[in-house]
Each structure stands twice: as structure tokens, then as C-alpha cells.
């Protein structure tokens with residue numbers, strides 16, 4: 001049995017920073033990783049997808065060159081092998097960076113293998129047995145595969161990254177983050193795309209005007225949607241893929257060359273031996289945690305996607321910050337202090353923070369709303385990027401900003417001025433009265449706030 005002060009399972013977005021901090025504090029730290037260093041974000045999530053989104057945008061802009069008065073003498077084609085090579089190089093640099101960082105840090109010992117609890121404070125990794133005073137679980141998640149697809153060659157967010165040819169017709173099951181980002185990307189690379197969504201609209205957690213605007217943007221680029229259509233199975237037929245659809249209208253089968261299942265994620269907690277501990281999970285396998293990320297187990301914490309409290313890189317990293325502040329800095333940081341924010345990396349991107357309009361309406365607050373279409377923003381027009389709109393919700397009594405959505409060029413960046421005001425707990429008038437630089441999209445946030453109206 002090898003004794004450590006701390007053990008960290010998984011090298012996703014919380015584990016490595018926490019390991020480095022533990023090591024810096026002089027703690028003898030073990031880190032266990034069963035697959036690629038850096039986890040989902042670096043290897044099969046944010047990094048590769050955003051690299052591909054950038055290639056797809058370059059292709060899109062190449063096709064739009066004449067809008068800007070530029071003639072291209074010749075055809076535009078996609079070399080998917082080169083697109084993939086660019087993406088692979090960016091991923092390699094990051095994953096190797098995480099591996100080197102961990103392996104070169106004093107006080108950290110890295111184990112490569114699958115960690116499993118044998119007891120409350122004992123883990124096995126292959127033939128090694130490890131124990132520690134404190135254990136941190138950062139095991140992330142993987143693609144959820146609905147039943148009915150065993151007999152078909154489907155792709156997931158991981159395996160689609162190996163493609164070095166553009167599919168003729170990519171069928172995507174699921175109109176969430178993964179479905180929309182890959183859908184637009186491969187449409188721009190030249191695939192025919194059909195997105196099949198069981199709900200009646202895209203992104204049901206967003207407001208209906210956001211869902212509709214995104215649908216319109218993607219349809220205008222040539223993406224086909226099927227709504228109210230649950231995909232219940234698939235088969236390989238004559239070199240094609242046939243997806244069976246349970247629906248009230250439209251054909252009961254969709255045929256294409258490739259199939260991407262983008263139907264959500266499940267936590268990597270089913271093979272962790274948690275049954276040998278007092279760590280409790282919910283009915284979907286997410287580890288239950290308190291406001292400081294402590295599990296029900298003794299001296300066991302859970303961080304990142306596996307605790308179901310956030311599903312993003314920045315929420316996983318914030319979990320690390322909360323744990324480190326409480327353990328080492330004598331600062332009480334809490335999960336409940338986090339204001340939910342995220343980006344959806346279709347183009348133009350959606351930047352989001354806080355409440356939706358629907359949630360604000362349901363609350364018993366007096367709410368003010370401001371809205372501005374991108375085609376009434378000078379910089380968006382100058383850039384030829386007038387799709388989308390922005391909106392903001394304000395509590396009429398406290399003057400605090402409740403939430404905002406920016407669907408438009410650089411929406412993922414612009415939203416941060418609103419996020420910061422929300423964290424500062426400042427009145428919306430601070431940003432309304434601030435001088436923003438001209439010409440930017442951001443300069444219209446003060447203007448939007450000058451024109452608030454009651455939300456009915």
C-alpha cells in the first residue's frame with residue numbers, strides 16, 4: 001500500500017491545477033489518469049472542436065469573399081486531412097503540456113491506469129494500491145449512447161475527430177451543443193446535414209427567440225432539421241446508415257452516409273467502485289456534493305462534470321478554485337456564488353449568462369428587458385455579420401442584471417462585460433453610463449440599457 005496526502009483521479013480541467021496546488025503546499029500527491037492527459041476539453045471537447053470551428057469559418061468566409069469585393073480566381077475546396085492535421089497539432093501541444101506539467105512537478109507521482117475504489121480511502125490502479133488522507137474525484141464524462149444503435153456504425157464527439165474525409169450526408173441525432181457545433185462545421189466543410197431532435201425546438205433551456213434565431217441561421221446555411229422526432233435505432237444498409245425515427249409527421253427513416261450521436265453525456269462514475277464507499281450518486285450517476293464540493297464520503301471531494309453542477313471547462317476549473325480556496329487559503333468560496341455562463345460555438349456564437357427571459361417571467365420580480373438586433377449595430381454591419389441579436393434582463397427594484405444573451409459576432413467575448421458587472425453586484429447603470437469604444441458591438445450594450453422596457 002502506498003500512502004499519499006492527496007490522490008486526484010482524472011486529469012481534466014480541475015485535477016491538474018489542484019494537483020499542482022497540493023504539491024506546492026508540500027503535500028505528497030498521486031494523480032491517476034487512465035487515458036489522455038487533459039481529459040475531454042483538451043482531447044475530444046473544446047480544443048479540437050474550436051480548432052475545427054475556426055477551419056469551418058475560414059471556409060465559410062472564403063465562400064463569402066465576393067460580399068467584400070474580393071475575387072478568388074479558382075475553386076475553394078476542403079482538404080480534410082490538413083484540417084485534421086491542424087487540429088491534431090493544437091491538441092497534441094495541449095495534452096503533452098499537461099502530461100509534462102504533472103510529471104515534472106515535485107511532490108506529484110503520476111499513475112497511468114484505471115482507478116477504482118476498494119474501500120473508502122483505498123484505490124487500486126492495476127496492481128498498485130494507494131491510500132490518502134484526502135481524495136479528489138475529477139473523472140468527467142463520456143457520450144451517452146441511447147439503446148437501439150448497437151448494430152450501426154455511429155460516431156461520437158470523440159470518434160468523429162478521426163475523420164479525414166468530409167462525409168456526404170451526416171445525420172446528427174440531438175440538437176444540443178454538440179449537434180449544432182458539429183452540424184454547422186461539417187455543413188461548411190461541404191456535407192449535407194440532417195439534425196434530428198426529439199424536442200419541438202433546438203436548445204429547450206434557452207428562450208424560444210434564441211432557439212428560433214439559431215435555427216434560422218443554420219437553415220440559411222443549408223442544414224435540415226427534423227423536430228419532434230425521437231431516434232430509436234439505426235442499421236447499416238448497402239453502405240448507408242438508416243436511422244429509425246419515432247415521429248408524428250415526416251418519414252419514419254432517414255438515410256445518410258454517417259451518423260453522429262450527440263444525445264448528451266453521462267458521468268464516468270459507473271466503473272469507479274463507488275459502491276465500496278459512502279459516496280452517493282443521483283439516479284443518473286452524478287456524484288452528490290455540498291456547497292464546497294464535498295461528497296457524502298469521508299474526505300472525498302468531486303469536481304467537474306462528474307458532480308452534475310456544471311458541464312463546462314470553466315465550471316470544472318471553478319470547482320478547483322472553490323476547493324483550493326477552502327482548503328488552503330482560508331477563504332470561504334461556494335458553489336452557490338457561481339453565476340452560470342457559457343458559450344455556444346456556432347457562428348455567430350451565443351454568449352449567455354444568468355437567467356433566461358422565461359425564467360425571469362416565472363419569478364415574482366419586476367423585470368425590465370432590453371433588446372437590440374445585430375443589424376442595428378454599426379460594427380456588425382461593417383463586418384458583414386448582422387445575424388442575431390442581444391438582450392438583457394434587469395431587476396427593476398434592485399437594478400441588478402439578471403441575465404443576458406448575445407447571439408452575434410463575438411457574442412462569446414462581448415458577454416463578459418455583463419458577467420463582470422453581475423459578479424461585482426453593481427447596478428446596471430454602471431455599464432449603462434460607461435463609455436465604450438466606437439465602433440464595437442459592445443458599445444451598444446449601454447445603448448440597449450438606456451432603452452429598457454417592462455417585461456410583460
Ligand SMILES: Cc1cc2nc3c(=O)[nH]c(=O)nc-3n(C[C@H](O)[C@H](O)[C@H](O)COP(=O)(O)OP(=O)(O)OC[C@H]3O[C@@H](n4cnc5c(N)ncnc54)[C@H](O)[C@@H]3O)c2cc1C
Nearest residue numbers: 010012013034039040041045115139140304305311312313
Ligand atoms: C464536443 C465537446 C465540446 C465541448 N466544448 C466546450 C466548450 O467549448 N467550452 C466549455 O466550457 N466546455 C466544453 N465542453 C465541455 C468540457 O469539455 C467539459 O465540461 C470539461 O472537459 C469537464 O472537465 P472535467 O474536469 O470534469 O473532466 P474531463 O475533462 O472529462 O476529464 C476527466 C478525466 O478523468 C479520466 N478518468 C475517468 N475515469 C477515470 C478512472 N476511473 N481512473 C483514472 N482516470 C479516469 C478521464 O480519462 C479524463 O481524462 C465540451 C465537451 C464536448 C464533449
Ligand SMILES: NC(=O)c1ccc[n+]([C@@H]2O[C@H](COP(=O)([O-])OP(=O)(O)OC[C@H]3O[C@@H](n4cnc5c(N)ncnc54)[C@H](O)[C@@H]3O)[C@@H](O)[C@H]2O)c1
Nearest residue numbers: 174175176177178179197198230231262263264311343344
Ligand atoms: N460550447 C460548449 O460549451 C459545449 C460544446 C459542446 C458540448 N458541451 C458540453 O457537452 C454536453 C453534451 O452536449 P450534447 O449536445 O451531447 O447534449 P445536450 O444535452 O446539449 O443535447 C442533447 C440533445 O439530444 C436530444 N436527444 C436525446 N436523445 C435523442 C433521441 N433519441 N432522438 C432525438 N433527439 C435526442 C435532446 O433532446 C437534446 O436536445 C453539453 O451539455 C455541454 O455541457 C459544451
